[in-house]
Amino acid sequence: MNANTILWATTVIMLVGGVAILFTGKRRTPHEGLQTVLHGIVPIIAACAYLAMATGQGLVLLPTNEAVAAGSATPTRIFYYARYVDWTFTTPLLLLSLGLTAMRHVPKRYGAIVGAVLADVMMIVTAFAFGASEQGWTKWTWFVVSCVAFLGVYYVIFVPQMEANAAERDDVRATYRRNAIILSVVWLVYPVILAVAPDGLGLVSDATSVLVIAVLDVVAKVVYGFMATVSDTQATDRDLAEGTVKVAPTRLAA
Numbered sequence: 001m002n003a004n005t006i007l008w009a010t011t012v013i014m015l016v017g018g019v020a021i022l023f024t025g026k027r028r029t030p031h032e033g034l035q036t037v038l039h040g041i042v043p044i045i046a047a048c049a050y051l052a053m054a055t056g057q058g059l060v061l062l063p064t065n066e067a068v069a070a071g072s073a074t075p076t077r078i079f080y081y082a083r084y085v086d087w088t089f090t091t092p093l094l095l096l097s098l099g100l101t102a103m104r105h106v107p108k109r110y111g112a113i114v115g116a117v118l119a120d121v122m123m124i125v126t127a128f129a130f131g132a133s134e135q136g137w138t139k140w141t142w143f144v145v146s147c148v149a150f151l152g153v154y155y156v157i158f159v160p161q162m163e164a165n166a167a168e169r170d171d172v173r174a175t176y177r178r179n180a181i182i183l184s185v186v187w188l189v190y191p192v193i194l195a196v197a198p199d200g201l202g203l204v205s206d207a208t209s210v211l212v213i214a215v216l217d218v219v220a221k222v223v224y225g226f227m228a229t230v231s232d233t234q235a236t237d238r239d240l241a242e243g244t245v246k247v248a249p250t251r252l253a254a
Contacts, residue, residue, distance in 0.1 A: 025037075062077045095157075115156050
């Protein structure tokens with residue numbers, strides 16, 4: 001299977017997954033409706049990025065490490081810049097959803113949520129700089145900076161948000177911890193594959209790196225999205241049963 005086939009297949013999976021989440025997710029309360037929209041729009045944004053890459057609009061040709069070392073500027077490496085555009089929009093939305101899940105009933109620590117989003121954006125932007133740079137100390141400096149920003153995201157997820165989540169109901173605590181672990185484990189693979197892909201050390205082929213990242217994207221956006229919305233629906237069921245929230249009206253009174 002070549003890279004272009006993988007990109008087209010992922011485009012379809014993302015689009016179908018996003019539409020399915022939007023149609024199956026419920027909107028009985030403002031929180032439930034927001035979670036449905038967040039997890040539904042994430043795969044659709046990703047579908048647009050994959051469509052751009054599949055049609056050749058979301059990529060450029062750059063020199064490989066070997067070409068740079070040989071003093072040649074022959075463009076022989078495919079740089080998929082659209083994936084960074086995708087991540088710049090989608091990962092903050094996933095972090096927003098995760099933060100709201102952590103603090104479902106307790107007072108929101110908006111500073112923690114914003115901090116995670118800003119660290120995440122810095123991580124993506126510097127990862128873009130890593131991928132676009134030619135081989136040398138600048139490329140790997142950007143990689144290190146990106147990883148440090150990534151640690152900032154992990155800090156917010158597992159320290160301030162976990163502390164706030166400790167005051168939540170038992171099912172909300174369990175859901176947050178599960179979601180945090182799933183996202184953290186999946187996201188941890190990204191810097192590894194980027195480091196060994198053609199944009200980094202070039203230890204794996206273009207098709208292999210595209211396949212691995214596509215699988216990670218589908219898991220983080222579609223599979224995780226379904227899990228998160230189902231868990232939120234279950235939490236909303238309990239909220240409604242206990243009377244902690246009321247069903248939102250379908251239309252506001254004139």
